[in-house]
Amino acid sequence: MLEHDVIIVGGGLAGCRAAVEIARTDPNLKVAVVAKTHPIRSHSVAAQGGMASSLQNVDPEDSWKAHAFDTVKGSDYLADQDAVEILTREAPGVIIDLEHMGVLFSRLPDGRIAQRAFGGHSHRRTCYAADKTGHAILHELVNNLRRYGVHTYQEWYVKRLILEEGQAKGVVMYRMTDGELAVVRAKAVMFATGGYGRVYNTTSNDYASTGDGLAMTALAGLPLEDMEFVQFHPTGLYPVGVLISEAVRGEGAYLINSDGERFMARYAPSRMELAPRDITSRAISLEIRAGRGIHPDGSAGGPFAYLDLRHMGREKIMSKIPFAWEEAHRLLGIDAVNQPMPVRPTVHYSMGGIPTNISGQVRSGAGGLVEGFFAAGEAACVSVHGANRLGSNSLLECVVYGKVTGATIAQYVQNRKLPTVDEKRYIQEAEEQIQALLERPGQYRINEVRQKFQDTMTEYCGVFRSAELMQTGLQKLEELQKQYQEVFLDDKGKSWNTELVEALELRNLLVVGQMILTAALNRKESRGAHAREDFTDRDDVNFLKHTLAYYSPAGIDLDYMPVAITMFEPQERKY
Numbered sequence: 001m002l003e004h005d006v007i008i009v010g011g012g013l014a015g016c017r018a019a020v021e022i023a024r025t026d027p028n029l030k031v032a033v034v035a036k037t038h039p040i041r042s043h044s045v046a047a048q049g050g051m052a053s054s055l056q057n058v059d060p061e062d063s064w065k066a067h068a069f070d071t072v073k074g075s076d077y078l079a080d081q082d083a084v085e086i087l088t089r090e091a092p093g094v095i096i097d098l099e100h101m102g103v104l105f106s107r108l109p110d111g112r113i114a115q116r117a118f119g120g121h122s123h124r125r126t127c128y129a130a131d132k133t134g135h136a137i138l139h140e141l142v143n144n145l146r147r148y149g150v151h152t153y154q155e156w157y158v159k160r161l162i163l164e165e166g167q168a169k170g171v172v173m174y175r176m177t178d179g180e181l182a183v184v185r186a187k188a189v190m191f192a193t194g195g196y197g198r199v200y201n202t203t204s205n206d207y208a209s210t211g212d213g214l215a216m217t218a219l220a221g222l223p224l225e226d227m228e229f230v231q232f233h234p235t236g237l238y239p240v241g242v243l244i245s246e247a248v249r250g251e252g253a254y255l256i257n258s259d260g261e262r263f264m265a266r267y268a269p270s271r272m273e274l275a276p277r278d279i280t281s282r283a284i285s286l287e288i289r290a291g292r293g294i295h296p297d298g299s300a301g302g303p304f305a306y307l308d309l310r311h312m313g314r315e316k317i318m319s320k321i322p323f324a325w326e327e328a329h330r331l332l333g334i335d336a337v338n339q340p341m342p343v344r345p346t347v348h349y350s351m352g353g354i355p356t357n358i359s360g361q362v363r364s365g366a367g368g369l370v371e372g373f374f375a376a377g378e379a380a381c382v383s384v385h386g387a388n389r390l391g392s393n394s395l396l397e398c399v400v401y402g403k404v405t406g407a408t409i410a411q412y413v414q415n416r417k418l419p420t421v422d423e424k425r426y427i428q429e430a431e432e433q434i435q436a437l438l439e440r441p442g443q444y445r446i447n448e449v450r451q452k453f454q455d456t457m458t459e460y461c462g463v464f465r466s467a468e469l470m471q472t473g474l475q476k477l478e479e480l481q482k483q484y485q486e487v488f489l490d491d492k493g494k495s496w497n498t499e500l501v502e503a504l505e506l507r508n509l510l511v512v513g514q515m516i517l518t519a520a521l522n523r524k525e526s527r528g529a530h531a532r533e534d535f536t537d538r539d540d541v542n543f544l545k546h547t548l549a550y551y552s553p554a555g556i557d558l559d560y561m562p563v564a565i566t567m568f569e570p571q572e573r574k575y
């Protein structure tokens with residue numbers, strides 16, 4: 001059996017930052033990172049616009065408290081304010097630390113780190129490396145894994161969390177190159193498995209963002225928090241859904257409708273294009289609904305709006321946001337210096353996730369903690385984003401809470417023995433499950449069921465929701481779950497059986513989708529990214545609380561948990 005003091009699932013920013021912190025705190029600990037991709041191909045590498053921090057390099061009047069207030073207001077007051085305080089207080093320190101590791105941030109003429117405007121932030125505080133920030137940071141962190149002797153398991157697919165008597169003991173994993181199964185036992189298990197964008201048919205996320213960590217946690221009987229809050233990014237490139245970073249609006253681009261009007265004046269007059277994402281995504285959707293969207297031939301009534309950069313000029317576009325220009329050119333043949341880009345909302349980020357306390361330890365419910373189990377990054381919900389995340393706060397969360405969780409784990413394992421695990425039993429169960437999938441005489445193909453599932457989630461639990469829509473969505477999901485029991489795999493082999501991995505991922509997507517729909521149906525209010533047409537107002541009396549959803553094959557049970565309000569009393573949210 002494989003053994004480590006700590007096993008971290010996920011090689012993105014959160015997992016790598018935690019590994020570095022553990023190795024720095026106690027170089028004697030045996031730490032390993034597992035990823036189903038190469039760590040450098042984790043979705044973090046695709047992050048573009050930047051990472052928020054009140055460094056005060058551009059706006060001297062900025063402060064951690066202003067950053068905290070913007071974050072809490074952006075969250076529609078659902079964020080836990082004790083967690084937001086840590087996030088924003090630690091932000092300047094973690095940026096400097098990354099800089100010392102070698103991250104090449106963009107500079108001001110005097111050599112200090114540059115900072116740009118971002119949606120929902122009242123000051124220019126987003127640090128960036130042109131529009132390839134995730135790339136710059138992840139490469140340095142992965143280099144540092146080597147420097148600190150962290151072991152990496154690349155292209156291993158983790159398929160199960162070993163949880164016994166309320167204690168995490170390790171994971172079961174599958175080597176994609178040759179089908180080998182292995183059990184890893186560890187004194188602490190950490191999940192940093194990223195988001196679930198692939199639950200929807202149009203997303204900015206990579207193919208690996210299938211919510212595996214969330215589903216494994218739920219299938220082990222633990223709750224997931226606030227799953228109803230799904231972030232739609234306003235500017236996905238139409239029709240592919242690929243992200244055009246908010247940095248483009250941060251640098252001054254306009255959103256216009258078929259009348260050539262900057263319509264954000266109607267929805268967020270004080271912030272215009274730099275309103276938070278939930279508000280901007282709804283605005284674009286409403287313009288399209290009202291017939292002021294645009295067709296590919298330029299006529300009115302179509303399915304997208306324009307993101308217009310033309311007034312910004314070639315030099316600024318090519319130096320500040322070259323990647324956005326490149327994406328539109330490569331995918332659609334558009335030269336954004338002279339032509340507007342077609343955009344519409346695309347699924348982008350998961351505000352909810354595996355509930356943790358402010359030290360990164362996973363919660364077993366509203367009152368308790370799980371021994372040996374930790375989570376951070378997009379997969380986790382320490383709740384710094386509440387009902388709506390502000391742009392450039394996610395990279396920050398990964399780095400701050402990666403660090404915090406790493407420090408917690410390094411202490412936690414000091415007094416802990418390696419747990420006993422029945423390796424044979426877990427391997428046998430995994431073999432049986434895989435064999436059953438391979439031998440199924442089914443009539444459906446993975447692609448077909450996945451596409452229907454993604455279309456269902458998009459249609460019945462999208463930007464705007466209602467009880468009627470979501471109930472229909474849940475019925476359709478039940479049908480799809482039955483179809484999943486009848487999927488047929490062509491590939492029966494062991495070497496690079498990507499079809500088998502997709503089948504395992506699809507099961508996870510179905511679990512996550514059911515959690516999102518159920519939690520959303522029961523939140524009878526509109527807050528942040530959760531916009532109900534049958535309950536259009538925020539309802540603090542009944543719903544200023546976090547949802548906890550527990551999975552079981554018979555259905556999903558819901559519980560609720562209070563919000564930590566330590567600094568700012570909830571107010572009406574206006575921009």
Ligand SMILES: Cc1cc2nc3c(=O)[nH]c(=O)nc-3n(C[C@H](O)[C@H](O)[C@H](O)COP(=O)(O)OP(=O)(O)OC[C@H]3O[C@@H](n4cnc5c(N)ncnc54)[C@H](O)[C@@H]3O)c2cc1C
Pocket residue numbers: 009010011012013014015034035036037038039041042043044045046047048049050051133134156157158159192193194195204205206208209212213243245348349376377378379391392393394395396398
């Ligand atoms: C296109 C795009 C641009 C973005 N731009 C910004 C930005 O400018 N600023 C910002 O703050 N945020 C941005 N975000 C959001 C931010 O990048 C992500 O939320 C963040 O990087 C997530 O990091 P993570 O470490 O939690 O997970 P990820 O980077 O997604 O990594 C997940 C890891 O888990 C592994 N994994 C998952 N499941 C398994 C499994 N079953 N077995 C083994 N390994 C597994 C994967 O292989 C991967 O290594 C952007 C997101 C996207 C999609």
